[in-house]
Amino acid sequence: MNDRQTIVIKIGTSSLTHPTTGQLALSTIATLVETLTQLRQMGYRVVLVSSGAVGIGCSRLNLTERPKKMSLKQAVAAVGQGRLMRIYDDLFSGLGQAIAQILLTRRELMDRSCYVNAYNTFEELFELGVIPVVNENDTVAVDELKFGDNDTLSALVASLIEADWLFILTDVDRLYSADPRLFPHAQPISLVRWSELAQLQVEAGSSGSQWGTGGMATKLAAARIATSAGVKMVITSGKKPENISKILQGEELGTQFEPQPRTENARKRWIAYGLLPMGQLYLDEGAVKAICIGGKSLLAAGIINVKGDFTASDAVQLCDRQGNEIARGLVNYSSNEIERLKGQRSEVIPKLLGYEGAETVIHRDNLVILSVSM
Ligand SMILES: Nc1ncnc2c1ncn2[C@@H]1O[C@H](COP(=O)(O)OP(=O)(O)O)[C@@H](O)[C@H]1O
Numbered sequence: 001m002n003d004r005q006t007i008v009i010k011i012g013t014s015s016l017t018h019p020t021t022g023q024l025a026l027s028t029i030a031t032l033v034e035t036l037t038q039l040r041q042m043g044y045r046v047v048l049v050s051s052g053a054v055g056i057g058c059s060r061l062n063l064t065e066r067p068k069k070m071s072l073k074q075a076v077a078a079v080g081q082g083r084l085m086r087i088y089d090d091l092f093s094g095l096g097q098a099i100a101q102i103l104l105t106r107r108e109l110m111d112r113s114c115y116v117n118a119y120n121t122f123e124e125l126f127e128l129g130v131i132p133v134v135n136e137n138d139t140v141a142v143d144e145l146k147f148g149d150n151d152t153l154s155a156l157v158a159s160l161i162e163a164d165w166l167f168i169l170t171d172v173d174r175l176y177s178a179d180p181r182l183f184p185h186a187q188p189i190s191l192v193r194w195s196e197l198a199q200l201q202v203e204a205g206s207s208g209s210q211w212g213t214g215g216m217a218t219k220l221a222a223a224r225i226a227t228s229a230g231v232k233m234v235i236t237s238g239k240k241p242e243n244i245s246k247i248l249q250g251e252e253l254g255t256q257f258e259p260q261p262r263t264e265n266a267r268k269r270w271i272a273y274g275l276l277p278m279g280q281l282y283l284d285e286g287a288v289k290a291i292c293i294g295g296k297s298l299l300a301a302g303i304i305n306v307k308g309d310f311t312a313s314d315a316v317q318l319c320d321r322q323g324n325e326i327a328r329g330l331v332n333y334s335s336n337e338i339e340r341l342k343g344q345r346s347e348v349i350p351k352l353l354g355y356e357g358a359e360t361v362i363h364r365d366n367l368v369i370l371s372v373s374m
Pocket residue numbers: 011012013014015169170171172174175176177178179180181202203204205206207208209211212213214215216217
């Protein structure tokens with residue numbers, strides 16, 4: 001019973017194309033389309049995040065390796081994205097399923113009004129019975145504003161639309177203790193509990209093919225984002241898209257990542273995952289306990305170090321003394337001001353800054369806990 005659950009499916013280049021020739025894996029794509037159409041008809045709200053623009057663009061232009069120069073990669077992606085959507089629209093249309101193209105850059109998720117607008121657009125598409133097909137807008141995404149990989153993009157989209165599931169389809173059947181291509185005795189991992197994820201130790205090497213980008217490291221980063229936002233994430237084989245339906249029916253396939261209970265509202269999720277942090281604040285043990293356990297605001301007295309160059313209202317990462325990220329938040333002061341305030345009691349802020357500023361460095365309403373490293 002899905003009671004209109006929302007599922008996001010990400011499929012990587014390594015599943016969409018042949019690892020050596022770069023040719024399209026048409027049977028895999030067709031099975032994926034059939035599976036997603038069936039799920040949509042069952043009442044699920046379905047989003048497909050699809051890589052492949054660069055890989056398919058290379059194939060179309062007879063390039064034998066993935067471009068390295070940014071401008072060439074963007075040009076090749078522009079060629080491939082059109083063909084990718086043509087392939088999807090031909091197959092989905094054959095089953096009577098309408099699709100939409102959504103191209104995103106980090107910028108769209110950083111601006112609060114854009115974040116809300118993107119959420120509303122997805123909601124309208126779901127009401128129309130459409131399956132959105134999402135990719136990074138490679139043609140315009142510049143380095144400092146790229147998601148970089150579609151594992152991260154898919155996790156941020158799943159958080160944005162408050163998805164119940166995120167399926168990451170790749171060219172291995174699950175996460176292993178090390179790359180099974182290189183370590184034949186690597187141990188399969190079937191379940192990762194929320195409390196284990198922060199300390200999970202695996203050899204998460206790079207991509208298994210020249211066409212992939214993320215490798216397993218970006219999939220673990222995606223798992224941290226998704227599960228923190230209350231989304232259950234599964235890594236499973238892209239060669240068997242039908243596994244999605246089996247997993248939704250309770251079969252324990254692939255690697256399943258347990259989500260933390262969804263407690264944060266949309267605004268706090270935007271703070272935690274939509275914004276790019278512009279710096280770091282390092283806290284002493286008392287401050288970590290106050291914000292993680294006590295749910296309190298961050299005061300200057302608990303700050304031991306500041307890194308980065310940011311202004312008031314920017315997003316920053318909050319780290320413990322060892323540098324482990326524990327939270328994110330919107331600051332009330334610039335990095336230069338916090339450098340002067342750190343370690344000081346709130347009463348002396350007006351004297352130190354020469355004006356009556358906020359009593360807190362980050363108010364608890366603008367603070368999102370990501371993990372508790374006590
Ligand atoms: N610990 C690990 N467990 C499983 N696969 C791993 C691990 N470390 C590295 N890999 C490699 O990651 C690859 C999947 O990443 P990638 O090639 O980027 O796929 P995609 O294109 O689907 O994102 C696998 O083919 C595998 O070779």
